Amino acid sequence: MDFSSFLLMRHEIILLVITLLLLVAEIFIPQQKKGSIVHLAIFLFGIHTVLGFLGNVEGALFGGMFRNTPMIHFFKNVLNVGVLILLLQSADWLQEKMVKQHKGTEFFILLFSSLLGMYFMISAGDFLMFYLGLELSTLPVAALAAYETSKRISSEAGIKLILSAALASGVSLFGISMLYATSGSIYFNDIAEMITANNLTILGMILFFTGLSFKISLVPFHFWTADVYEGAPISVTSFLSVISKGAAVFILMILLFTVFKPLMHVWENMVYVIALMTMFIGNLFASRQKNMKRFLAYSSVAQAGFILLGIINGEHLGFATVIYFVLVYIFSNLAAFGVVQAISLKTGKENMDDYEGLYRTNPKLSLVMMLALFSLAGIPPVAGFFGKFFLFTAAASKGYYLLVFLAVVNVTISLYYYLLVIRAMFLRKNENAIPFFTNKLYMRLGLVLTVLGIITLGLYSPLYDYIFELSKNLM
Amino acid sequence: MDITYIYLIPIIPLAVFLLLGINSKKIKPAVSGYIGVLGLFTSFLLSIYTAYQYFFVIGKIDGEYQQFIDKTTWLNFTDTLHIDMGILVDSISIMMLVVVTTISLMVHIYSRGYMKGDDGYTRCFAYLSLFTFSMLGLVLATNLFQIYIFWELVGVSSYLLIGYYYTKPSAVSAAKKAFIVTRFADLGFLIGILIMGYYTGTFDFETLNAVNPETGMLVLNWASTSFMGLSVIAWGLILIFMGGAGKSAMMPFHIWLPDAMEGPTPVSALIHAATMVVAGVYLVARLFPMFYFVEDGFALNIVAWVGGISSLFAAIIAITQTDIKRVLAFSTMSQIGYMMMALGVSGYDGHEGVGYMASMFHLFTHAMFKALLFLGAGSVIHAVHSNYLKDMGGLRKYMPITNITFLIAALAIAGVPPFAGFWSKDEILVAAFENNQILYYIGVFVAGLTAFYMFRIYFGIFWGKDKKYEHTPHESPMSMAFPLLFLAGMSIVAGLIPFSEYVSADNKGFEAHLNYPLAAIATTVGIIGIALAWVFYKKENSLSDKYAKSFGVLYKWAYHKFYFDELYLFVTKKIIFNRISAPIAWFDKKVVDGTMEGIGNKTVVVSDKIKGMQSGKLQDYAFAFIVGVVVLAGVFIYLWK
Amino acid sequence: MIAGISIYEILTLTTILFFIGVYGFITRTNLISILISVELIMNASVVNFVIINKYLYPDMLQGVLFSIFIIAVAAAETALAVSIIINLYRQIGSVEVKETEIMKY
């Protein structure tokens, strides 16, 4: 075995090294200088992100357990960018609050572990690797959710997440065991060849599917979402809603499009039904929320429903549109969470009512929020519109016009509650509006990056073309 | 013949209008008066010149008066249908040119005195010019659509002039009423035009009216489609006549005319007596060949009857009214009914077309003496500051010129020879006698009524009781007196014009002779009417009240104008406003909008209803999870594979 | 291979185990009990993997290996869950599941 083949695991290895470095740093850096770990972590991760863009690699390791393709590689980069922005947005919070409680480094270690899990999950070539990746990505997040140990809701969020996740992965495992029973292998490629549409296989697939649905928070497996999002620290919520969800969507799609391709006639109906439920339930719940985090939680449930419209396509068009949408979604949601984060950090306020009159005191933040919400709602010319439009195109290309129609009805409903936030920020006047404040460099950088992403991703078409090319290779 | 200079006749008033309208605040009143009169005078001269040219120099070719047309396309509809703008010169349009410019000039001159000191002096002249322009455009129109365009413009100028005293609510509502009623009638006109356009493929009078000596009407070859047993062209004509009836205040569209007297009196003279209200007559005359030939004159019959009945109806009402302008208004309606009737009973060829000729003749003479009556009435009103008979009496001592001219006009309208009205009325009765006996008798009866009510107010104003006035009335200034004198002159001599030589249905002209027996009957009836008025009103006495009582209900009904206003009010207020519009507004608010809002509200309600699903209990979530799995498995394994 | 016992019987057993776990998860009031129920679900899968490997595909050890990993991960999971539960206990002095219902709707 040639060691150069470990280059395939470049992402994983570097991230692991960074994590270990931080661990070491945690030990050796004296208490009063712990704040510098934040800079160090961001710096290291920044380098990691940049390194990720250097060249694509393709191949498999460990007898096919681990594989890397340009698409996977690209997606890891996407996740990296997302995490980097997230780190930038969280830096102030960590330095001001968490470092003082002597747990600044933990955040990075847990977060990076989770990210590492995702890397493995999306690179998985068999169910074992997939399962390990899945668990590795979930467990640290559960710890992170309970990160603010002094807060009761944080612990509650942690409990809810870990138990639900355990249940989900248990169900999922049971399903995998059935697939193993019918196909005799846990390798994706083998299963794909063996699979037939018998009852046990379908049951296995459904059980497995629910496990991932849980991560993507599809209805009716979404109930944990709102509670955990509300209880967890904003950075963690943000991570859950964009990075974790994105990775899960990616691997779900790969599995559905490759391993379960022969069962497409079953799962496309399933996806159809779940997509509808997810969009409607997510939107109906979101329209009533007052807490911004909870609000964004339901909105992200609804967004997951839209993603299924791309998945239902079942071909590389669907694949490309979903990846593109996820990318756009990462930027949009991060922008929204970033603003919530900034405001929460300065004032501790997280309710929609507190945002009233925000534009008159903090115009820039409000504008970022507006762009983010427009992008989430799918209003041109920001990127979200293109993302959604392409998803609908993907669904429509298979003739699912009714589904698209209901989806656009949902877009309208979702617009309603996004506008509620805009109403609070722009339309209302408030004596006790949140006073003007300025953000520190990291936060600003984090927001600017997201805004750039929101604006350019849509208008800059070569990006989509690039994704489209990549998705061709995967299939 | 180069006729392009005729464009100047309407364009000059338009220019005056724009000049005065845009600069209404900057121009001094005195100057604006001069500008208005000067502009009109130019138009007047041009009209006279045109008339001379047409009738005596170049118009008649091969014993027939020709049509001269000059036009350009204004708007294209389809390859064949288009609106042209241009001028059509033939005998009736020339005749109308003369009438319009003459009366308008007189009214302009008169207004300089009458409107003196009014804030809106300039505005008044601007509107008058606008009206004159529109009316001239209407007269000269070459096709149905052009006439419709100017028809509407005339309507709006009428609106503006009736509502001239716009701070007075009654004036505003009168203006509104006039516009809406005529607009409603114009709806018929427009639909008629559309029908013509669709079935004949043209709007041009030239083509529409074309009569081929061998095959008859050209239009008839184009369309033979029928609707409810009547050819669509006939329907079209009836609808077009509806427009005409609206503008000419025929039954049942007459209700706006009495109210229109809210406008300044010179305006009433110009628009609501002499020119605009005869537009309907002119329209029917313009399309006369069609009316005559299509469906054997079915539509023409309607014209005759509507005219006859309106004439009778208006004359009866006129007897009972106490506002002198309203009496004159009903008189106008009555006389126009006469003209309509004349058209309706007319034939086409040669002497058969006497009704047509008579109608135009009466239009001409009526314009002169009715304008005179109005201007005279204006002069009286100017002097006593009231419209009502009860405030007048014995004015002959104070206003000699007005008295004499008013008397001349009254004699003219009463049909006493040799005044103008006698000649034209006689021709009408001849035509009616020859074609429709019933209408003839109506006509004779109306002639008597006309004489009666006209002298009723004449005596009431100038004779009767000797009233004491707070301010001693005085004769009007020269600017007002001159038009009176001029028109009085016209009222005397106009009847002597050998009209039938120039204007006739087939454009060939014929020689009209006085029908002595009929003339004698008409004159006698007229004189009886005058005599009765003399008895009742010459001296102040209670005879009239007594007789009025003896008529009882009829008097009451006539006094209330047969409750037409109330009927209209009922239809508009109770039916349209309350029974159509209000329910629609309600429906829109509650049902249509309610549905839309309801969808939104329901969504919120549903959202609130289902919030219990998210109970916060971990185990409920797990239960939902498991149920989800089981249901999915059940459905997709057993039901929907 | 266990003589006299077919794969169906064992699979039935694991299925029952799975549903016992689910039932326990849904009905227990104590967070620790719930955690134990989750373990049952996991173990059902573990047994499944081993049995399927042994009975159906004895020439490769994929299933067995998988089950070892599951056990390890389950242990980590339990440890983490317990630590969070302890943290909760520190704040409210209770490990009842009904204490975790603050966030809802």
Added chain:
Amino acid sequence: MDILTLFVVVPVLTVLALVFTKDLKQARTVSMLGSFVQLGMAINLVFAYFKEKEVNDSIMVFMKDLVWFEHFNIHYTVGVDGISVAMLLLTAIVVLAGVFISWKMEDLPKEFFISLLVLATGVYGFFISIDLFTMFVFFEIAVIPMYLLIGIWGSGPKEHSAMKLTLMLMGASAVLLVGILGIYFNSNADGGDLTFNILEIAKVNIPFEAQKLFFPLVFVGFAVLGALFPFHTWSPDGHASAPTAVSMLHAGVLMKLGGYGVFRIAMFLLPEGALFWGDFFLVLAAIGVVYGAFAAIRQTDLKYINAYASVSHLGLVLFALLMLNKTAWSGAIIQSLSHGFLTAMFFALIGMIYGRTHTRDINKLGGLMKILPFIGAIYVITGMAYLGLPGFSGFVAEMNIFVGGFQHPDMFHRVLTVLAVSSIVVTAVYILRLVGKIMMGPLETNNVENLPKATWYEKTGILLLLIPVIAIGVAPLWLSDMIMDSIQPFIQGVIK
């Protein structure tokens, strides 16, 4: 840069410049300059169009095509025909007038003008696009600023109205989106690639089944913006709450997107669907025409009256479009233009009256002619033009529509035309009621005697709008011919 793309670029640049302005004075000056440049460009385009048309015989001229999303075959394709040219001119004029009318915008002026110009950008983009996707993008860009414009600077129940308007319009655009996707995926019916390009799709025979399915979606999607009964209810509330310039722009320009879209997409691309569904929608449109007029009679708020009047007048546009012949279509386009100018004028005047008397309730107004002669006179003129008086643009439009409608060989259509014609009387009723009530009659007690007279910027704004109304009304031939020529290729699709 090509002559058309500039129409999008200039407002965007204006917006960017506005970002750096500091106060009302700077903001309005910048907006005014930007809008002036636009107007100049629009006028220039008219001449350039005529010139180009002499040498270039294609349906659209000044075409420019850039690939955008290659895999979906999405292009940025622009081009204009006579209709778009006219619409662009309308937009430029109304926007400039709107800027003048908002001369004294106190609250957040910079943001106001930015929103206004973003809206304008969307509208310009919409009119120049001939790629369905690009068109749709601009369509939504034009709609969304309405929320802020009404919500922030509006009056009355502005939040509710803004939300309602936005949701209904976006809901419509959602329906439209499905329709557009339907067209897109049927654009390879004759072989060839999927495309969003309108001109190319028009050459394809989209299967009848698909046309039947997607025509109502596309039609309704656009027609909601054109206030199709029964989806018009956003309009009264929205107009009533919106600030003056926004009402102007919205009723004057934005609502025109509806008719234009129906014409350009629904009719052009799905002619068989149009024939199939025509009668149904025609009845709806005819109901809207009469219904809107009757509803207007009953209202007491000036803006509500105008909003319902718009329902009626724009119903006429849809009505004409469904008549499927050249005359009626040309009438529809001219009506769009005419209504655009007139309704903008109306709203501007209402704004001026409201700004002075602080009421829009007609029962509290009266005799304003005496104290506000300029506004009064223009109000009467606008009213007269609105009720279709010859000499103003409304007449030309309505006559085209009526004559066109009546040229339809089917009796049913002619009967409906007669019904639509009858709306002119009802229009007269409410316009005259309005004029009589607020301008004439005695002065109402609460109207102060010395209200400020119209200012120069108000006058400029109004005259900008009045000039084209009269120009079209007096000499319609050049416009009518320009539009007729452009309709020719479109009508051929329907005849085929």
